[in-house]
Amino acid sequence: MLDIKKLSISYGKHKALDDISFHIDKGEVVGLLGPSGSGKTTFMNTVAGLIPYNHGEVLIDGLNPNEKTKGYVSLLTENNAIPKWMSVEDIRSFYKDMYDDFNENKFDSILQDINIDIPYSEKIKNLSRGMTQLLRLSLSIAREAKLYLFDEPLGGMDTLVREQVIDTIINNIDDDSTIIIATHLIQEVEKLLDKVIFIKKGQMLGIHDCEDLRFQKSQSIEKTFKEVMK
Amino acid sequence: MEFDNNIPVYVQILSYLKELIIKKELKEGDKMPSVRELAKDLKVNPNTVQRAYRELESEGLIISKRGMGSYVTDNEDMINNLRNDIAKETVIAFSNRMKNMGFCKKQILEIIDSYVEGD
Numbered sequence: 001m002l003d004i005k006k007l008s009i010s011y012g013k014h015k016a017l018d019d020i021s022f023h024i025d026k027g028e029v030v031g032l033l034g035p036s037g038s039g040k041t042t043f044m045n046t047v048a049g050l051i052p053y054n055h056g057e058v059l060i061d062g063l064n065p066n067e068k069t070k071g072y073v074s075l076l077t078e079n080n081a082i083p084k085w086m087s088v089e090d091i092r093s094f095y096k097d098m099y100d101d102f103n104e105n106k107f108d109s110i111l112q113d114i115n116i117d118i119p120y121s122e123k124i125k126n127l128s129r130g131m132t133q134l135l136r137l138s139l140s141i142a143r144e145a146k147l148y149l150f151d152e153p154l155g156g157m158d159t160l161v162r163e164q165v166i167d168t169i170i171n172n173i174d175d176d177s178t179i180i181i182a183t184h185l186i187q188e189v190e191k192l193l194d195k196v197i198f199i200k201k202g203q204m205l206g207i208h209d210c211e212d213l214r215f216q217k218s219q220s221i222e223k224t225f226k227e228v229m230k
Numbered sequence: 231m232e233f234d235n236n237i238p239v240y241v242q243i244l245s246y247l248k249e250l251i252i253k254k255e256l257k258e259g260d261k262m263p264s265v266r267e268l269a270k271d272l273k274v275n276p277n278t279v280q281r282a283y284r285e286l287e288s289e290g291l292i293i294s295k296r297g298m299g300s301y302v303t304d305n306e307d308m309i310n311n312l313r314n315d316i317a318k319e320t321v322i323a324f325s326n327r328m329k330n331m332g333f334c335k336k337q338i339l340e341i342i343d344s345y346v347e348g349d
Contacts, residue, residue, distance in 0.1 A: 029275055170269060173276055191239055191274045211238040211281065220235035 001026040001178045002047070002147065007056035009042055009202075016042040018202040020056070026146075027175040029192055031210075032182040033225055034199035040182035041078060043199070044149045047180075048075040060147060071100060074145035076137055078152040084125035088118055091139065099143050107142035113171060114138075114164045130161035137165055141172050148179045154188055162188055186222040196221055198228050205229075231272060239274055243282040251291060251302055252313045262292055262300040 002024040009017040017039045024030055032040050045051045047058055049065030060069045082091050095102045111118075116134060124132060137153055153169070154162050169192060173179065183189055190196075190210065198205040205228050210221055217224050233242055250256045262268075265283060269276035283300060286292045290308060294300040303309065328338045 027277070029277070167270075167273065170273055170275065173269075187235065190235055191233060191278075194275060194277050211240055211278070214236065214238045215241075218236060222235065 001028075001061060002180075003057070003059040005057040005059070007043075007046070007053060007058060009046065009051065009053050009055075015202045017046070017053075020199075020202075020204050022197060022204065022207045024178060024180070024195070026178055028194045029173055029179045029181070031186070031189060031193040031196040031221075032180055032199060033184065033186055033196055033221075034182075035184055035229060037201075038199045039202040040199060041151055042202075044075060044077075044151045044180070044182055047147070048073055048149055050075075072146040073149065074099075074101075074140045074143040074147070075149045076140040076151060076153055078155055082124055082132070082136060082139075085123065087121050087123050088135065089120040091124065091135070092120065095139055095142070101144040102139075103142055103144050106144070107138055110138040110142060110168060110172070114168055130157040133157055134161060134164060134168070137168060141168060146177060148177060150179065150181045152183055152185075153181060154183060154185050166192060186225050187220070190221040193221070196225075198225065200229055233272075233274070239278045240281040240285070243268075243272065243274070243279060244285055247282060247286060248291070248312060248316065251309060252316065256302050258302055258306060258309065259304040260302045262302065264299055 004020055004022050007017055007020040008015065020043070032043065034040050042051065046053055047060065047065060049067075049070050058065055060073060063069050065073070086094065092104060092107060095107075096104055114134065116131065118127065118131065118135075124135070127135065133153075133156065137150070140148065140150070150169070153165055157165070166188065169179070169181075173192075181189055181192070193210050195207060195209055196213070197207045213221060213224060231242075231246055233239055247256070247262075256262065262283070263271070265276050265279045269279045272279070283292065283294070287294055287300070290305075291303055291312065292300045293303060325335075325338060328341075333341070
């Protein structure tokens with residue numbers, strides 16, 4: 001589904017990504033794990049087609065990131081907020097206009113599943129930070145995308161909202177969609193993942209099947225991560 | 231159920247399901263929950279539940295019927311064997327721990343006799 005071949009991105013002398021290669025199959029849930037500044041966001045934005053790359057190749061279902069792949073790659077960015085003056089209804093229509101693969105019914109049912117009781121007339125500016133984050137996640141999952149890229153989906157939220165985010169992701173894992181979750185909060189997400197990729201200072205330190213790794217090391221992914229990052 | 235992140239998740243799901251079968255909460259011939267349902271309940275990746283189901287199937291404890299889901303075996307001998315196997319594993323783990331602490335067989339049996347309640 002996703003093939004990364006010798007991908008490098010440099011800004012002057014700084015190498016944001018350095019010779020990254022791996023392959024992900026359709027239907028897999030993959031954790032891209034690294035400390036902040038390790039290149040996770042650069043990677044996600046590259047696959048989403050927002051950043052050009054100097055060397056190597058990114059192939060999504062055989063295509064380089066372009067306008068076509070943007071139509072089926074759904075990126076949840078870490079920071080950019082949705083326009084605060086909009087209401088939930090506005091942002092729902094906005095997504096519908098913006099993305100052909102946006103499914104409004106799926107969006108409605110995601111919000112129902114997590115019991116968010118926000119009237120669609122409510123303005124975004126009146127929502128808490130956690131609620132806004134959940135709303136953004138719901139918007140990106142409500143796209144019927146082939147590839148979902150969630151960049152720090154748990155950032156800046158309390159435990160209860162984190163659980164809701166994780167539930168929402170689990171409820172929407174299916175055989176046809178591939179998910180990459182970039183995060184440094186490993187304990188929270190490790191049960192979700194099929195595979196993990198460790199990344200540090202732009203370099204890839206390995207890709208593993210999570211269950212095999214737990215079995216080999218007799219320890220959690222989080223502990224192995226800490227060892228690998230030393 | 232609470233998971234221990236240090237142990238493969240599918241292994242923990244496997245023991246959990248075996249226990250449900252032994253306790254007859256999943257009876258002979260019962261339909262198993264769908265992979266998706268169970269993944270939602272346990273809050274894990276459906277692929278992990280699928281792995282546990284594959285293992286149960288290869289051990290013959292569940293049978294998957296194409297397009298209809300999976301069913302608990304109706305072979306009672308098989309379930310009795312499972313029950314005995316788990317009893318054995320549990321006792322061996324317990325007795326090893328006791329022996330490590332210096333108890334001999336006679337003492338272990340005495341302790342069991344004085345603390346196990348009921349008939």
